Amino acid sequence: MSIADCNLIDLPKISDHRGNLTFVESRIHIPFAIERVYYLYDVPGGAERGGHAHKELCQLIVAMSGSFDIVLDDGKEKKRIHLNRSYTGLYVCPMIWREMDNFSSGSVCMVLASNRYDEADYYRDYQDFLRAVES
Numbered sequence: 001m002s003i004a005d006c007n008l009i010d011l012p013k014i015s016d017h018r019g020n021l022t023f024v025e026s027r028i029h030i031p032f033a034i035e036r037v038y039y040l041y042d043v044p045g046g047a048e049r050g051g052h053a054h055k056e057l058c059q060l061i062v063a064m065s066g067s068f069d070i071v072l073d074d075g076k077e078k079k080r081i082h083l084n085r086s087y088t089g090l091y092v093c094p095m096i097w098r099e100m101d102n103f104s105s106g107s108v109c110m111v112l113a114s115n116r117y118d119e120a121d122y123y124r125d126y127q128d129f130l131r132a133v134e135s
């Protein structure tokens, strides 16, 4: 897996005089079935989140409100992506180290995930992650 396997996905947006509606359907708009939804909010200015990789988990990360940056790292290459639209999600495949920062005030990060929470699926040590991608 590499950061080339991660991509921005434009979700459907239905607009009328009442506002916008966006939806996500498993395996139609994203390449996995959604098993879990979680969200980050009330993130203090200057805070950093992430700092880990997943062995098997696939995720779609969406800035539902405000904005933040995600740095993707596959052990060879790094890429910083700014998310600021509630109809654009970042698909993150397994074995990608991610770090998140630059959260704007009041931002909300929603994550659609392919599996339930499992701490055993995490690499939380960067050297362990590098050893795994290099093996």
Ligand code: T46
Residues within 6 Å of the ligand: 036, 038, 040, 049, 050, 051, 059, 061, 098, 111, 117
């Ligand atoms: C990711 C980024 C975008 C749970 O109990 N259930 C959950 O579903 C999650 C996601 C976390 N937790 C617990 C585990 C920790 O004790 O909540 C605590 C904070 O989790 P963590 O430090 O992993 O949070 P972030 O914001 O650094 O990372 C999270 C996700 O863990 C991660 O998969 O990609 O958001």
